[in-house]
Amino acid sequence: MANYYSDIPEIKFELQNSPLMPRIVELKERDFADKEEYDEAPQDYADALDTYDRVLDIVGDITANIIAPNAEDVDAEGPHCEGGRVRYASKTYENQDAMIKAGLNGVTMPRRYGGLNMPVVAYTAANELVSTADAGFENIWSLQDCIETLYCFGNEDQRQRFIPRVCAGETMSMDLTEPDAGSDLQSVMLKATYDDENQCWRLNGSKRFITNGDSDIHLVLARSEAGTRDGRGLSMFIYDKRDGGVDVRRIENKMGIHGSPTCELVYKNAKAELCGDTKLGLIKYVMSLMNGARLGIAAQSVGLSQAAYNEAVAYARDRRQFGKAIIEFPAVAEMISNIKARLDAGRALMYETARYVDIYKALEDISRERKLTPEERQEMKTYQRLADSFTPLAKGMNSEYANQNAYDCIQVHGGSGFMLEYACQRIYRDARITSIYEGTTQLQTVAAIRYVTNGQYAGVIQQLEQQVISPENEPLMNRIKEMASKFNACTMAVKEAGSDEMHDLCARHLYEMAADVIMSLLLLRNATQAPDLFQKSLEVYVNLAESEVEKHFTFVRKMTPERAASYRQA
Amino acid sequence: MKMNIIVLAKQVPDTRNVGPDAMTPEGTVNRSALPAIFNPEDLNALEQALRLKDQNPGTTVTVITMGPGRAAEVIREAMYRGADGGYLLTDRAFAGADTLATSYALSVAIKHVAPGADLIIGGRQAIDGDTAQVGPQVAEKLGLNQITYAEEILSCQDGKIVVRRHIDGGVETVESALPCVLTVNGSAAACRPRNAKRVMKFKRALAPMELKPGTAFADLPYADQYEKRPFLKIGQLTCADVDADLQQCGLSGSPTKVKAVENIVFKTKESKVLTGSDEDINGLMQELLASHTIG
Numbered sequence: 001m002a003n004y005y006s007d008i009p010e011i012k013f014e015l016q017n018s019p020l021m022p023r024i025v026e027l028k029e030r031d032f033a034d035k036e037e038y039d040e041a042p043q044d045y046a047d048a049l050d051t052y053d054r055v056l057d058i059v060g061d062i063t064a065n066i067i068a069p070n071a072e073d074v075d076a077e078g079p080h081c082e083g084g085r086v087r088y089a090s091k092t093y094e095n096q097d098a099m100i101k102a103g104l105n106g107v108t109m110p111r112r113y114g115g116l117n118m119p120v121v122a123y124t125a126a127n128e129l130v131s132t133a134d135a136g137f138e139n140i141w142s143l144q145d146c147i148e149t150l151y152c153f154g155n156e157d158q159r160q161r162f163i164p165r166v167c168a169g170e171t172m173s174m175d176l177t178e179p180d181a182g183s184d185l186q187s188v189m190l191k192a193t194y195d196d197e198n199q200c201w202r203l204n205g206s207k208r209f210i211t212n213g214d215s216d217i218h219l220v221l222a223r224s225e226a227g228t229r230d231g232r233g234l235s236m237f238i239y240d241k242r243d244g245g246v247d248v249r250r251i252e253n254k255m256g257i258h259g260s261p262t263c264e265l266v267y268k269n270a271k272a273e274l275c276g277d278t279k280l281g282l283i284k285y286v287m288s289l290m291n292g293a294r295l296g297i298a299a300q301s302v303g304l305s306q307a308a309y310n311e312a313v314a315y316a317r318d319r320r321q322f323g324k325a326i327i328e329f330p331a332v333a334e335m336i337s338n339i340k341a342r343l344d345a346g347r348a349l350m351y352e353t354a355r356y357v358d359i360y361k362a363l364e365d366i367s368r369e370r371k372l373t374p375e376e377r378q379e380m381k382t383y384q385r386l387a388d389s390f391t392p393l394a395k396g397m398n399s400e401y402a403n404q405n406a407y408d409c410i411q412v413h414g415g416s417g418f419m420l421e422y423a424c425q426r427i428y429r430d431a432r433i434t435s436i437y438e439g440t441t442q443l444q445t446v447a448a449i450r451y452v453t454n455g456q457y458a459g460v461i462q463q464l465e466q467q468v469i470s471p472e473n474e475p476l477m478n479r480i481k482e483m484a485s486k487f488n489a490c491t492m493a494v495k496e497a498g499s500d501e502m503h504d505l506c507a508r509h510l511y512e513m514a515a516d517v518i519m520s521l522l523l524l525r526n527a528t529q530a531p532d533l534f535q536k537s538l539e540v541y542v543n544l545a546e547s548e549v550e551k552h553f554t555f556v557r558k559m560t561p562e563r564a565a566s567y568r569q570a
Numbered sequence: 571m572k573m574n575i576i577v578l579a580k581q582v583p584d585t586r587n588v589g590p591d592a593m594t595p596e597g598t599v600n601r602s603a604l605p606a607i608f609n610p611e612d613l614n615a616l617e618q619a620l621r622l623k624d625q626n627p628g629t630t631v632t633v634i635t636m637g638p639g640r641a642a643e644v645i646r647e648a649m650y651r652g653a654d655g656g657y658l659l660t661d662r663a664f665a666g667a668d669t670l671a672t673s674y675a676l677s678v679a680i681k682h683v684a685p686g687a688d689l690i691i692g693g694r695q696a697i698d699g700d701t702a703q704v705g706p707q708v709a710e711k712l713g714l715n716q717i718t719y720a721e722e723i724l725s726c727q728d729g730k731i732v733v734r735r736h737i738d739g740g741v742e743t744v745e746s747a748l749p750c751v752l753t754v755n756g757s758a759a760a761c762r763p764r765n766a767k768r769v770m771k772f773k774r775a776l777a778p779m780e781l782k783p784g785t786a787f788a789d790l791p792y793a794d795q796y797e798k799r800p801f802l803k804i805g806q807l808t809c810a811d812v813d814a815d816l817q818q819c820g821l822s823g824s825p826t827k828v829k830a831v832e833n834i835v836f837k838t839k840e841s842k843v844l845t846g847s848d849e850d851i852n853g854l855m856q857e858l859l860a861s862h863t864i865g
Contacts, residue, residue: 039799040770043792054773055766062763101762116766 005060131303
């Protein structure tokens with residue numbers, strides 16, 4: 001029987017071979033404090049890794065044998081809106097039922113609320129597997145990670161009421177976007193007013209582009225401070241569908257991710273409760289929510305890249321032209337090699353990000369239970385900074401790669417790829433949204449550029465350059481170091497130019513250079529440990545990254561504030 | 571209504587994707603070349619049992635399987651999906667059993683483990699032998715009603731069970747008093763997946779037969795767990811435990827003797843030339859469908 005997890009050994013490698021992993025497990029398991037009380041809790045580090053492996057094996061089974069075979073039908077049927085409610089495509093219910101019976105909801109939540117208490121890195125693996133099978137269904141399933149935000153910022157009573165429901169399979173949504181507030185969430189206008197008589201908040205207004213908008217439990221961004229116009233007047237609310245008051249006006253007709261209903265919502269005096277404090281909705285809670293969601297999109301993108309790779313290889317081995325399989329032609333083999341290289345490099349970046357998130361989130365959580373030691377506080381700060389700087393890289397680069405990989409996958413198929421009979425067209429359509437939602441690549445650049453200019457990425461690169469490698473890989477390391485020095489030179493040049501316009505214009509280029517170098521170094525680290533799995537991708541990726549860096553280097557070094565003016569549009 | 575349900579399951583070689591080394595030169599199944607799996611229709615049977623358990627809190631589902639130590643994998647697998655526990659029926663004396671001896675061993679085990687069982691459910695047949703005899707024979711030996719080719723349990727209450735059967739040319743709905751024996755068809759609902767928490771909880775469960783000779787639970791890694799969590803020791807029954815009559819067990823209780831096994835060799839008798847026309851293609855499809863070569 002096919003199993004997406006055991007079929008892709010790179011995922012298991014990422015889960016088991018990082019030097020950060022023992023620390024992640026130790027923190028997440030609080031030194032294995034649950035082992036007496038809970039039958040399902042691991043006894044030690046090896047036991048925890050074995051558990052993650054087995055759980056992912058279940059995900060690999062369900063994704064390969066239920067979700068993937070349903071994907072085409074789900075894509076064709078899509079969800080419907082009836083009487084203000086969403087009805088999923090019929091096979092979406094089958095997918096959901098399997099995931100619920102397998103107990104794969106609330107994956108990262110503590111056991112006391114019914115969760116599996118697994119780290120983000122293992123959840124991310126599950127996420128990528130689900131996306132490989134059906135990126136549209138991945139949206140519905142992975143919105144469970146909204147519960148992280150409720151867990152972090154809700155009160156104990158809210159945790160006890162809502163988290164077990166999510167662990168049991170109830171779905172979530174994050175209601176942020178409005179017709180006039182997309183990238184600019186400060187402009188959110190949905191009105192929240194306190195109802196003194198009933199001692200609750202009331203929501204009135206509308207939201208748009210809400211993924212899985214008819215979910216059971218919503219996190220809603222709304223304006224609680226009348227008369228304000230910026231982000232400081234926004235608070236976060238929990239809306240429980242059982243209370244009623246929110247209807248779906250329509251479902252969007254989209255290019256891809258058809259399985260996932262994108263809704264326009266109408267709030268008519270909907271009862272809601274405040275999550276956390278007022279006024280912190282956007283500046284604190286949504287930022288946290290977004291960071292989690294961005295890592296989720298990175299996983300969705302990596303899953304799509306894997307699917308693109310699977311389809312491209314299968315077709316190219318099968319399809320014969322001029323008397324041989326087309327995979328044997330260098331022009332086709334190059335496309336497939338590049339897909340694989342981008343996949344492995346992007347995946348390495350994504351898991352490294354997930355590990356940083358794990359350490360910082362676990363320490364943050366522990367800080368709610370007891371005072372952290374000064375060393376722990378320092379550790380938390382370090383990893384929070386790493387997580388914040390890596391998340392926009394992982395999201396932006398992997399989503400762009402997913403698009404490129406899906407494009408190449410169709411190209412490998414030739415004319416057949418343009419026909420709707422092959423899965424590659426669905427992958428292509430599904431991939432298109434990844435570089436747009438949860439912050440466009442352009443916004444990822446905005447989030448990341450400060451880490452270029454303040455030397456954060458340069459510091460990480462320097463550390464990764466210290467890694468021990470095999471003598472055979474010395475020449476590759478030297479090429480990567482050359483790329484890194486070009487990145488540094490470009491950063492200096494942009495800083496020295498002292499022009500905001502030039503800075504903003506070059507930002508994307510600097511962002512990509514940093515990502516190219518970091519991914520090369522991470523892939524080198526993987527290849528040093530597991531050459532069989534990664535050496536080939538490493539060599540291909542460095543070729544690719546080197547030429548990309550060269551391109552950006554030329555662009556940035558030749559750019560001047562005067563030339564930057566040519567890009568102005570009115 | 572709290573029920574006591576027994577599920578009969580078998581570990582079988584996966585004969586669905588056989589390679590060239592699937593058979594030994596002697597014509598017997600080369601078990602080492604084929605992965606050992608949970609007999610597919612027994613999984614359908616397990617699902618029916620688990621649905622009853624979902625509907626009737628307090629119900630227990632117990633799996634009984636006969637085989638060597640490694641067959642306990644079937645019990646663990648069932649526990650991962652929701653069964654409460656199980657028994658490995660294992661003894662040299664059971665080896666070489668045909669359907670008669672197998673059903674004898676299972677029936678005495680059921681009497682021993684669960685004399686008050688409300689329902690005994692198994693798959694219609696195993697993919698290695700394809701006899702579909704064991705379930706009905708168990709029913710005979712226990713003196714119980716039997717419903718074969720079951721596709722769905724429509725209701726189960728007040729001492730009665732209503733079942734839809736999948737039969738040639740249609741379906742049939744029948745009612746029986748409990749207790750009774752059910753054999754479930756492959757067209758019934760697929761079994762639910764393994765549950766993450768249950769896998770975490772039961773992953774170390776072992777039957778004594780699975781231990782290396784000369785070792786005990788106390789010698790295993792995480793040995794203390796077997797003391798603290800008794801559910802990690804899978805029940806095991808020998809011939810003596812269930813008070814079975816040796817004469818009716820294993821080879822000595824098996825009147826079926828395999829005289830010879832022959833490979834089917836397809837020989838070309840005649841050839842037919844077809845053009846690529848729709849008419850010819852349709853004709854070929856009709857012919858292949860009619861001969862059950864496809865479909």
